[in-house]
Amino acid sequence: MNDRTERPAGHPAERTLDRGMDRGMDRGMDRGVDRALDRALDRALDRALAAGLVAPALPADFRRRLQGALAHAERQDIAALRDALEHDYAAQLAQLRGGYVRLRQRTLGTLIGLAFATGLAVMLALPWITVHWGPNGVFALPILGTTVGLALSLRAWWPGSRFARQLPW
């Protein structure tokens, strides 16, 4: 139901409504003016800030000082690197020494073990060797072992010698 259509012109409610509409229009216009003023103020503030907040210039000696700082940092880096390398070198050397000692112990142990094992094997195989190769057959194995050992030594001590180069291994 529309109240406005039933009220005669000049009715108090009608007059109130008209005044309200006028005020609404005024408020709308005011808001528009306010917005325009705000925009103008914003622009003025923007220009003032742009004039006031100028980016600081890089100090004249910035590059020179930067190069100095970089050179100093490089020297520090090199010193730190040298310390780190020396530390690594000492650690590696200690590791190598430890490994070398362990290798020598293992080699010695293996040689002693092999010598006793060979003696035991020859002792056990002696009857069979005597039966098949005669009474002097027992010398065949030591002679063979000595020959192989000498050849290995020769290759180890004089790897460039003509004889060592002729060896099959």
Next chain:
Amino acid sequence: MQHVQPSGEGPRDDDIVEMLRDGAHVRAFERLVERYERKVFRLCCALLRDPDQARDAAQESLVRVWRALPRYDRRATLSTWIYTITRNRCLTALGQRRQLDSISDPAVAQAAETAQAQQAQQAQQADPDCDPLQLLRELVDALPERYRQSIILFYYEERSVSEVAGMLGLPEGTVKTNLHRARAMLLERVRGLGLGDLQLWLENAA
């Protein structure tokens, strides 16, 4: 790095990254310095306020960049990476400054909290006849830190929101909000000075 070439035509980030990929670290760093030294210095100025400290912080940031350059893995853009290093260096400087202050005087911590409010009050009470730009700068200095940094860098970087966002490590929307609030606060504070026609005063200041 032995020789930093004077500023010439601006190199692009892609070119610098390409040089890094090729292992030409010295040349890449020279280009990087050409491109970023001013921006790094401005960022340090905005964060630290003190030009001398800003110069030292900018230099140390670039030294850190040089040291870390072989480890740059391109996960972040070059500018983001450089600005992050710079911000971290500035935060360290600010932390050291706070530590020194607190060592020298235990009451300084409390004073620091009220300093900003006092600064704002002083700006409000400033003589309206003094240099308008100086007054405006004082008002900007009295803004809350996040607004102050955003608005200062915005004008340092010729009104580039994206550049400010990159430098401060913030989303662009946050920078826009900061700028809007900073302007609103500035207008409110300028109004509070009772300078008559505000627009005219601002026009004169510009």
